[in-house]
Every structure is written in C-alpha cells, then in structure tokens.
Amino acid sequence: MTAKTQKPTATLYRMVMDHHVCPYGLKALHLLKSQGFEVDDRWLTTRDATDAFKAEHGVRTTPQTFIGGQRIGGYDDLRRHFGKHVPDPDAKSYTPVIALFSMTALMALAVSHIAFGNPFTLHALEWFIAISMIMLAMLKLQNVETFSSMFLNYDLLAKRWVPYAYIYPFAEGAAGVLMLAGVLTWLSVPVALFIGTIGAASVFKAVYIDRRDLKCACVGGSGSVPLGFISLTENLMMVAMALWMGARWTGIGLLAG
Template identity: 70%
Template sequence: MTTSAPKTAILYRMVMPDHVCPYGLKARHLLKAKGYAIDDRRLETRAETDAFKAEYGVQTTPQSFIDGERIGGYDDLRRFFGKNVRDSKATSYTPVVAVFGMTALMALGLSQAALGTPLTVRAAMWFVSLSMCVLALLKLQDIESFSSMFLGYDLLGCRWVPYAYVYPFAEGAAGLLMTAGVFRWLSVPVALLIGGIGAVSVFKAVYVDRRDIKCACVGGSSRVPLGFVSLTENVMMVAIAVWMATQR
C-alpha cells in the first residue's frame, strides 16, 4: 500500500518583536486548514524583510510557495484555494445587517429582562431607539467623514452645514430618551424632525433624482448604497415617534 506524500508549503511572514503580521497568521491558518505541512520561515528584522522582498521582487509579505511556485500574499492564497476575496470598494449591506441584527437581539433581551417575554410592543420600540443610538455612535466615530457624505444628499444639510454635525448628536439623544421612556416632549419632536427630513432627502436623491451614492447612515466610510434601507431607517424613526406621541 502506497501513501501519498504530504502536501507542503513554504510561508514567509513577518514576526518581529513589535509587530506580528496578521495576514501571515491568516495565511498560516488557511494552509493548515487545507492540510498543508508548513515550512514557516519567519522574517524577524526589517533587514531580513527588505532583503526577502528584493530577492523575490515583491512589495508585501506574507508570501506563500506551493510546489516551488510562488502563490503570493493572503488574498492570492485565498484565490488559489477558490475562496472569495473581499473588495474593499464594493457595495455591502453587511454593516446594516450587523447593526440591525444586534439591536434587534438587544431589544428582545431587554424586553425579556424587563417584561418577562421577548415579543412585546415595547421590544419593537426599543429596537428602533437602540438602533438610533448605535447608528449615532458609528457616525460620531468620524464626524468629519460622516458630515461630508451626509451633505451630499440631505436637504437641510445642503442649506445649513452645521446640521450635518448636529444630526448624530440629535439622533443619539432622541434614541437614548426613547429607550429610557423619558422627556417625550423632546425626543418625539427631534425624531420626527430628523426622520422626516431624512426620509424626504433620501426619497428625492434616490427615486426622483436617480442618484447612485452611498449612505452615511452607518458612518462616513460605509459602502452601503443610499436607497430602500436608508429610507426605511428614517420612516421607522418617524413611525416610532408618532407611536410614542399617542401613548400616555
């Protein structure tokens, strides 16, 4: 009975006292997952790294070799194994799914803790208000980037630039007050104002002017397209404000 020779790969990666290349770790993990025995060759100094790059004519590490052939870096290795490689410039709804998925679970958990059951009207209200808080947090991480993207389509912001800086604070404050169920006289008008202006702005930009632009809803660096999701976010804000206004 004959046994096939084990699959082997050579991996060059930076492992320095002040920096361990994360893509090197990912490449090593991927090779192991694919059943390769790895000749792990560490580049432990800047001089070793520069000499390796010069020898092989490459600009980056890690670099992997299989059967004497250079495969390349981590993305190249993923392509070699038929895996998808993320395009940092591609449109993505992942940030929106992550935000709304987490806030929905938070609302259900809060309802369970406070009311003894997750499925309540209050849970729906908390879902919207918590979403407002988290979305405001994302905007405030880089308010300059957010404001620049926001001014590209918001009707009030185009006429009064400071509104782009006020918006995330107003959204976060309204969401927090709605979650706590206090000062409705303040949170309801604020949510109606920013949600209403936002809904009209998105509708005009997307469905009237037919513009293909990105939404600032999850921050200024997002690749989420301005469209149905953005409109729904603003409509939900208005709806919850109207609902709270009718409650005693």
C-alpha cells in the same frame, strides 16, 4: 499496510518581529493548514530581512506563499488560489446594517425578556428602534467629520445649512436615549420626527428621483452601505416611532388630565 498519503507542502514567508507579528501572515498560515498543507513557516524577524526578501522576489508586501516552487502571492492571492471569495474593499454592501439591526433586535428582545419575562412585547419593538438609533449615532460619532462629508452628498437640509451635518448624529443619539428611557417625550418626539422626515425625503429624492448611486452615511462616513431602500426604511422607522410615542404620550396626557 497502505502508506499514508503525503501532505502537500508550502513555504510561507511572514513577518514575526518582537513588536509586530503580521496578522495576514497568521491568516495565511491558518488557511494553508486548513487546506491540508504541511507548511515550511519561515520568519522574517527584522526590517532588513523583510526588505531584502522583497527585493529578492520583486514583491511589495508580505506574507508570500510558495507552492511547488511557484510563488502564489499574498493572503488575498492565496485565497483566490484556493477558490475562496476575496472581498472588494470598495464594493457596496448591506452587511454592516444587517449586522447592526440583527444585534439591536436581539438586545431589545433580551431586555423585554428581563423586564417582562416575554421577549415578544410591544416594548421590545419600541426598544429595538430606540437602540438602533443609539447604535447608528454611535457609529457616526466615531468620526463626525467623515460622516458629515458623506452626509452632505444627499441630505437636503445639510446642503443648505452645513452645521446640520454635525448636529445630526448628536440629535439622533439623544432622541434614541430619551426614547429608550421613556422620558422627555415632548423633546425626543419632535427631534426624531424632524430628522427622520428630512432624512426620508433626502434619500427618496437622491435615489428614486435623481437616480444617484451613492453610499449611505447611516453607519458613519467610512461605511459601504448603498443609499437606497434600507436607508429610507431607517428614516421611516424613526418617523413611525416618533408618531407612535407622540400619540401615546398625548393619550396619556389627556387621560391624566
């Protein structure tokens, strides 16, 4: 009979306390097991034990992984050891807006399917833009202060009148809700047209004229989305939605008259 191949072994030190279990310790444990390691899982169950371990090995954080008697390091170091990508927390990324627009598109298709039995309708496109406005406003409203600070880096109106940076997310959210409901079009259209036009002009100037390398405040003040084409498209979508709904509302009004 062929002897079974012995699994490689690793020793993992991680915090497991009554009121705290280190999430990175759990991730490191899962990663080691997924790589086929037999793990000697050693718990640091008190703050004193954790501090003593750090002092002994000259490290500032836990978890810490040892393979073959050699210290690999924390969770990010372990990922690097296995050749896996480690995200840069300061790197710019379009992932937040891709995730948001993907979900709002699916939501709009779902609502269209419920309402008309067909996900691919003109209403679905309208709802996609309206829901996107609402979701973007929600992200900004989580922390208006941090949003306003990032927004003031490039918005032309906010630079001249600071309160606009605080008003913007409320105006965007309100316009989105009214457009989604199809009510008070006389109010939602001018608001969306105004903030969308100012936004598009601001992004165009900052990116394509001044050539500034900035982060977009579109997903809130802590976002990592680069200011650029996506930000410009977002504002142009808002303008297009406002013009479309305004034209349709005016046409309905004329027909009713």
